[in-house]
Amino acid sequence: MGGLSKPPKPPALGAPRQSRGAPRRPASFNGYRRGDFTPEDTARAHLERIERLDARVAAYLTVTADHARRAARASAERYRSGRPLGPLDGVPVALKDVLCTAGVTSTCGSRILERFVPPYDATVVARLHAAGAVMLGKANMDEFAMGSSTEHSAFKPTRNPWDLARVPGGSSGGSAAAVGGRLATVALGTDTGGSIRQPAAFCGVVGVKPTYGRVSRYGLIAFASSLDQVGPLSRDVTDAAATLSVIAGTDPLDATSVDTAVGDYVAALGDDVTGLTIGVPGEYFAAGIDPEVERAVRDAIAVLEGLGVKAERVSLPATEYGIAVYYIIAPAEASSNLARYDGVKYGLRVPGKDLIEMSSQTRAAGFGAEVKRRVMLGTYSLSAGYHDAYYGRAQKVRTLVKRDFDSVFGRVDLIVAPTTPNVAFRHGEKADPLAMYLNDVFTVPASLAGLPALSVPCGFTRAGLPIGLQLIGRAFDESTLFRLAYAYEQATDWHTRRPELP
Amino acid sequence: MSRSRGFEVIIGLEVHAQLLTRSKMFCGCPTTFGAAPNSQTCPICQGMPGVLPVVNRRAIELAVRSALALDCRINPGCRFARKHYYYPDMPKNFQISQYEEPLAEDGWLEIEVDETTKRVGIQRLHLEEDVGKLVHEGAFETAQASLVDYNRSGVPLMETVSKPDIRSPEEAAAYLKAFRAVLVSLGVCDGNMEEGSLRCDANISLRPRGASELGTKVEIKNMNSFRNVKAALEYEVGRQAKALAAGERIVQETRLWEAERGYTRSMRSKEYAHDYRYFPEPDLVPLRLDPAWVDGIRAALPELPRATRQRFIDAYQLPAYDAEVLTQSRALADYYEEVVKALTAGRAPSAALPALGEPAKIASNWVMSELLRELPADDEAAIRSSRVPPQNLAALVMLIADGTISGKIAKDVFKKMFETGESAGTIVEREGLTQVADEGELLAVVDRVIAENPKAVEDFRKGKAAAAKALVGQVMKATRGKANPALANRLVEERLRAV
DSSP: OTTTTOOOOOOOTTOOOOOOOSOOOOHHHHHHHHTSSOHHHHHHHHHHHHHHHHHHHOOEEEEOHHHHHHHHHHHHHHHHTTOOOSTTTTOEEEEETTBOBTTBOOOTTOGGGTTOOOSSOOHHHHHHHHTTOEEEEEEOOSGGGOOSSSTTOSSOOOOBTTBTTBOOOSSSHHHHHHHHTTSOSEEEEEESSSTTHHHHHHHTOEEEEOOTTTBOOTTBOOSSTTTOEEEEEESSHHHHHHHHHHHBSOBTTBTTSOOOOOOOTTTTTTSOOTTOEEEEEGGGGOTTSOHHHHHHHHHHHHHHHHTTOEEEEEOOGGGGGHHHHHHHHHHHHHHHHGGGOSSSSSSOOOOOSSHHHHHHHHHHHHSOHHHHHHHHHHHHHHSTTTTIIIIIHHHHHHHHHHHHHHHHTTTOSEEEEESOSSOOOBTTSOOSHHHHHHTTTTTHHHHHHTOOEEEEEEEEOTTOOEEEEEEEEOTTOHHHHHHHHHHHHHHOOGGGOOOOOO | OGGGTTEEEEEEEEEEEEOOOSBOSSSSOBOOTTOSTTSSOOTTTTTOTTOOOOOOHHHHHHHHHHHHHTTOEEOSEEOOEEEEOOOTTSTTSEEEEOOSSOSEEEEEEEEEETTEEEEEEEEEEEEEEOOOEEEESSOTTTOSOEEEEOTTTTOEEEEEEEOSOBOSHHHHHHHHHHHHHHHHHHTSOOOOTTTTSEEEEEEEEEEETTOOSOOOOEEEEOOOSHHHHHHHHHHHHHHHHHHHHTTOOOOOOEEEEETTTTEEEEEEOGGGOOOOOOEEOTTSOOEEOOHHHHHHHHHTOOOOHHHHHHHHHHHHOOOHHHHHHHTSSHHHHHHHHHHHHHHHSTTSOGGGGGGTOOHHHHHHHHIIIIIHHHSOTTOHHHHHTOSSOHHHHHHHHHHHHTTSSOHHHHHHHHHHHHHHOOOHHHHHHHTTOOOBOOHHHHHHHHHHHHHHOHHHHHHHHTTOTHHHHHHHHHHHHHTTTOBOHHHHHHHHHHHHHHO
16 A cells, blocks of 8 residues: 555745645545456455454554455446545545444444444444445544543553554544554544544554534544544545535534535645644743654644744743643543443443442443543532532632633734653553543644644654654644645645654 | 311422423433334443443423523533442443432422412422333332333433422412413423323422421322322322321331322331442533523413413403312313304304303303313323314304304204314214204294193193193203204293184
8 A cells, every 4th residue: 555645846945835736635535546456346345454463553443355355346336337426435444433334333442332333333334335435444542532542442552553552542543543554544543632643653654633613523522522623534635625524514413513614625735835824832941841743843843944834932931731631521521421331321331230230330331540540530629519629729720721722813824832751651561540641732733622632743762762843833734734734734845754664 | 277286287399200201311212102112222221331321402492491481590500410229120220310400499389279379489400311120020029130221211201399388288289280281381391200201209208387497307208199199299208297296206218108008108217328429420520501592482481370360360260279270281281272263253143142141251151061071181192182173162162153053052063073073064964963943943842742732731720830840841952952942931931822
């Protein structure tokens, strides 16, 4: 599958306005149309790689090989008859196991849903099917999306394709490892406090968390409802833009999805970036950041300036409260969302002498330690007598975090920062939950503010581990995010590097 | 009042009304009662992983209609909240309800007890979803398994909480009656308490007369009729008064009314006190009700039962009792007015009516005594589809007015009309019920009766006036009731004096 995403020639630094020319398309789409290869070739090659490599990477919980072959055959037929459904037709995708797939087990990484087969498709899944995408399988994840390493999967830890001794990040670790390891062209992940961006950075791929409300959450097994968003992970910005164009847009089944126009994100990719202003928040370069990460991000800012972008120092003073606020609000909502797993209706049931015993034994056996920790945290912070001091107060500080961004976005078009303070860590390295939580320090603020954010590869450490550059945009302005990320991608070649998986 | 032993009774009612929507509160499943278990469910109302609620616009409209009729303040922005507790009939283990920002607040409802009217304040009115139903195999205590039916899960409920303005069990029953009448006339709820479309819980406390602080309140559940509400509260007044008089303390708790045994029993003690951990439902955005939309609903509000009642007294000069009976449902009030309209319409030979009395009162008598003998006053559907439509009842009355049949025969005709659905004219003609008002024809009958009853004639001569009545009765009998009673009377008297 190598060379699927051969980039166009990078423009000269500081090049004047680029011509929009012919609309850019995902590489696979162009290849299928020219007849260089077919969706069946692609699907077969991916399934072979999964067969050969996934025992070690552990990106997938379920591989839907039969479905993939059928879907690829149908897609190939459409290309042969000259009627592809669009740029995603025939593209092999991995779906995070948090997304409901009709007739295909959706475990959410948890024992409690080990045998849960949803009777319906999540809206994003239905939209991908309707666009002709080829589902390869369901990707591993931290249980109920709670974690930053995919070590909290109830089934197996996923490994980082760049170094199998390291974590792929999380909670969308399976999705990121699948794309990074070329076990899928595109994957869907979900991001609650960084769960797309952080693993994308760790695995050297592009990851996009859309604006809250941009993508339907119907069929996304809820972790923290006011934060969860579905988004793409991909090898390059073009594929991410094409995928978001398909899954974005209001949904009558999700009252929080927003009815605002979805642009053709791909068509706008080549637009000029000269004159854009980026804000560089001092708080994101504070003590504790890995010097190699800081250097790579500062170099990336220099590349952007070379493209005619103006960089400005800004301050987001509430950043330091982000983690504290997030770890009140997300567990509070989780404690409510996870209350339904009681052994009565679906999923695991451990019998007991009565109802209470059945429920508590089911939950004791079905939930992992991290999930239990968060359910307890959340239950506590919503309890009478503590509600105002914790949940109530956290909501107020969340407003302050939003205000920070509002005031900065009066002056700058985008914020540029590292995605994570460090690169992929070793399995078992962050056994202390708090150390794990701190890994989200740079991704959580945009989540709390509901803003779109993207991670794009911006270099490697000396040890060969990928580094991610985070771009945060104005609400519903994913276009500008894609535009700047694409310009940066064209000016660099990080996205063309591949891990040395056999 | 003797039950209360000098304590003042403070009652507040919480009424849950199932809204007359076709689909559920947060999904598209139907709300029909009595379908096969779990046949009216989908992933959303089963609380499957990944599902999201979407608000039923019609439910909001019906709640706004109720709130306006109860003179509540509609909150311009209201939101839903999650109320948490574990129970298997609740698929998500939280109920979507409203907490801090209910749909409407601060209204009132007028009630009447012992011919005095009184306003009971409405504290709040909000929307929520119903839960499912548990079915136990065998008795609850010994059941080896329980089954869950989620058909009712997600059905829209409107909860209305009164202020603690109610001072007696009678007032509580009157409140519930008046409340039900308002909802039914608005088309918001069918008011069926047996099927659980309308459910009532009460909070009740006692305090020494003159005290300003409230006593400890007890919540009473499971009172599914007006009679039970009154009986349960009467029992509870007695229980609490006795305890307080003996110097005991009232325990804050929930008690269940056992209708058959006639007492309340403790259901949940304090150790199970719930912490519902309310927080705003993140899956739903706050509702912003467009003022123009609300104004549209206000403009389309139908006349409420109390207003109709007053209009009947003013416009038709009906006694208060008649007006009360006739306004027990919108359908009945409409029926009555249709009868009046038909009786006073231009084409009717209304000249004949005044002999019988005021058309409005005649119509009232016939509706109350005959129609309501056959149909319950509050059964909207039955009255609207009555086998005797209002025009047919009016036509029957006209047959009395023009002397075609007597009032007594008319009552039998009504029964037949109700059985067959036929018009009065058809029945009268087929059965030959036309009144004998021909003097010559009737005179022959009178003469025959007098000839056959010499003893009665003798009695009359001796001064027994009642004997004449007996002879008129014989005449009526001989004509199978068809004789014009006034004419028969006159002829009998004339003949007796002449003999």
